[in-house]
Amino acid sequence: xxxxxxxxxxxxxxxxxxxxxxxxxxxxxxxxxxxxxxxxxxxxxxxxxxxxxxxxxxxxxxxxxxxxxxxxxxxxxxxxxxxxxxxxxxxxxxxxxxxxxxxxxxxxxxxxxxxxxxxxxxxx
Numbered sequence: 001x002x003x004x005x006x007x008x009x010x011x012x013x014x015x016x017x018x019x020x021x022x023x024x025x026x027x028x029x030x031x032x033x034x035x036x037x038x039x040x041x042x043x044x045x046x047x048x049x050x051x052x053x054x055x056x057x058x059x060x061x062x063x064x065x066x067x068x069x070x071x072x073x074x075x076x077x078x079x080x081x082x083x084x085x086x087x088x089x090x091x092x093x094x095x096x097x098x099x100x101x102x103x104x105x106x107x108x109x110x111x112x113x114x115x116x117x118x119x120x121x122x123x124x
Contacts, residue, residue, distance in 0.1 A: 004064050011069020019074050030095070032083045035076055036103055042075030043107040047114030056123060 019038055026034040049067055052058065080103060087096035 015070035015073035044114040047111035051118035
């Protein structure tokens with residue numbers, strides 16, 4: 001149990017630093033580009049990890065480190081939610097609706113693409 005908690009914590013620390021770096025490197029002007037970017041990339045990576053875990057039989061430790069820890073802290077539903085609420089509070093209804101809709105469909109699509117890529121990879 002302690003080893004599993006340590007794996008999630010270590011992966012989470014790395015993912016959080018990556019999230020912070022992405023937020024500082026990606027310009028955000030009105031539209032929350034950095035949050036959108038990390039959520040799309042994270043969705044793709046988790047979709048890929050999910051199918052590779054099935055195909056390759058990854059250990060629970062790998063899934064805890066990468067899936068729960070790293071990707072869990074890299075992606076950010078809470079920031080997405082607050083940004084959407086802030087847009088609504090600022091009477092930017094169309095921007096909020098566009099951001100929520102684009103995020104929803106793009107993240108699910110990229111998770112699907114990652115899953116399909118992983119499913120098609122011939123790894124021995």
